[in-house]
Amino acid sequence: MSHLTVVICVDHAFVSGGQSKVAIESAVGLKAAGARVIFFSACGPVDERLAAAGVEVVCLGQHDILGNPSRLAAARQGVWNQPAAAALAKTLDELSYDQTIIHVHGWAKALSPAIAKPIQAAGLPAVYTMHEYFLNCPNGGFYNFQKGAVCPLQPMSLACWTTNCDSRNYPFKLWRNARQFVAGHVAHLAETFSDIILLSDLQQKVLATCLPEGAAIHRVTNPVEAEPLGRKPDPAAGDFLFVGRLSAEKGAFLFAEAAKRAGVTPVFVGDGPVAGELRARFPHARLLGWKSPAQARDAMRAARALVFPSLWYETFGLTALEAKAMGAPAIVADGCAAREAVEDGVTGLWFKSGDVDSLASAIRELNNDAVIADMSRKAYDAYWAAPASLERHVRETLAVYEQALTRGAEG
Template identity: 80%
Template sequence: MRPFTVVICVDHAFVSGGQSKVAIESALGLKAAGARVIFFSACGPADARLEAAGVETVSLGQHDILGNPSRLDAARQGIWNFEAAKALDETLSALARERAIVHVHGWAKALSPSIARPIQASGLPAAYTMHEFFLSCPNGGFYNFQKNEVCPLKPMSFACWTTHCDSRNYPFKLWRNIRLFIAEHVAHLAETFSDILLLSDLQEKVLASCLPAGAAIHRVTNPVEAEPLGHKGDPTDGGFLFVGRLSAEKGAFLFAEAAQRVGVTPIFIGDGPIAGELAARYPQAQLLGWRSPAEVRAAMRAARALVFPSLWYETFGLTALEAKAMGTPVIVADGCAAREAVEDGVTGLWFKSGDGESLASAIRELRNDAVIAQMSNRAYDAYWASPATLERHVAETLAVYDRMLARATR
């Protein structure tokens, strides 16, 4: 591999969620593969692993939008982060004569659409990984949080502007529409990227009419942290487990309701805005809060099944793959991207999205010891036949970079 530089841009330089987690792990993997990696972010502190691995970091020490104590400054920063644009311009200007690529993993929480200008000015090829839908949808999810259902409206249409779909309030929704208008018509953010990296078939279907014209579309697998532990000793042991943010769109209430119908105890690892209401409405539920990654994997290994009841599209469904790696079957909503990780009736079950009785029926089916034992072995074997390792992620990413650099050379 000829030497090249990649500038990875993301809002947070520490693990604040799946987006930054993948960006950091990708940076570490690319560095180990021989690339020069510059990790550019608005919010620190930087993950200690980056410096230890020799990854160069540029972190601006800013607040993200929701963490900024000044709401006025947060509103300004979210629409146009002048400081980020200036710092990124300085970073990219130094690479003018190098084989280099800009790879954006996220901008909506701190960096803002302003990063488009320095990327365009640099003339460097640029890629975007679609961890969410903020390039096309004001609230990033194609989801109406007020109705708790997938939104069918055309983004930025009159109906979109006049519909309160945000998880907070209508003025915040309008602010997000203004931000996307600026991104589209001032920054031309989407058009900045010659290459778009998608994570699932569902993403490509949802974005069919929204992706920038002429952009090359690629599929790159997010890395999963897991070890091959072998088949479970007793796959019939354990309960039904939910892992993730406790919020309505993630289907936490739906799982608790379905578990109550069947008479099983729902187990939740995670926290979020509905934690208090969830505990009050379903006192039988076990709410364990957030756990370390190692503890989460151990809980998945011990669980009878993972329940992934998300009401919105999602983009990948990382926990579904993690559960399979542990030999744990997955019950998944058929309307979300995580269904692609589950072969219905083989490595888990699909249920009708948003339907509590359909989910309850799936839970009942997986109370059968013979069924769960067979599915556990099949889930483990299916995952480890083609594991989503960091090495695979890096190889797929480098293949995209090779095409980008070849086009740039031509």
């Protein structure tokens, strides 16, 4: 697409999680495909890959909400980040609007709902990738952290207001609801987007009654960083491995207990708020700490199987797809989006979400060398038959932009 300009908006200009990781890789890929890319973010440091690729960066050097030393300033910024809105307005004002797209990957950790106003004023096609559920749910996950279970309540209903579902405390939940009210009724954030990108079938189901009317809905595959190393030479070697944030909702305790019952040693790559408790409660577990993405992929390549025991919906399950690319079968909770990366009984196993005995049973099944060898081969072959490459991600993203621009021109 010649003369295309893309303004990518996301909270962090560095890899703080899957959301910013995809935004950065997408920016680099779109630039390589010939687009002018402007990367707009609140918080640094700036990932060196952006400048190396020739991506223009506007980074405001702000704190994110959790990193702000002033709780009052953080609360105010989270609801309405006026400096970010002003800076985005200035960035957009300086552009030639022909063939320009705004693509928001995240706003809830720093940019705030305020970015809706300059986007609306520009009148440009605006795309939103649903990396989480903050567009609809105050805590971003349709999940009750206090109960440790998926939340069935209608967002912003009276029951939602009176339920303490937050991972911290009830006052923080009320602040989140207030922000959601501002996003919906002051910023009109959801209606700002002409196009919404979803990442999984599960998301489409969860959001069936929540998506803004009139927005075009698309599916774009997140890019997976992986090399075709060939089938694993010794698939029965290695451990049962967890990769990701060590938190209760990610199922860290569930995996540790299931591994104990199955008689295997659980291995964890990652860090997070429950690391200390996990170590204390399960001294047999091996906690390897945080690793770089390349080191995490090496760990998956060496693992017998990945375990993805997440208790909440998730949006995509990138780790399960990365493991598949490495030839590591995955055991995934059947209530989360990662199940879509696994053909049950062929390239891995599903277990009943939240059920420790079901997970322990799946671990025992994959402790069979013949079973794991067969699944490893099939997982590797299935992934590389249609890899989730950056090139594929860029191709699918450009198709969304083309449709949005065409509709905008017709409108």
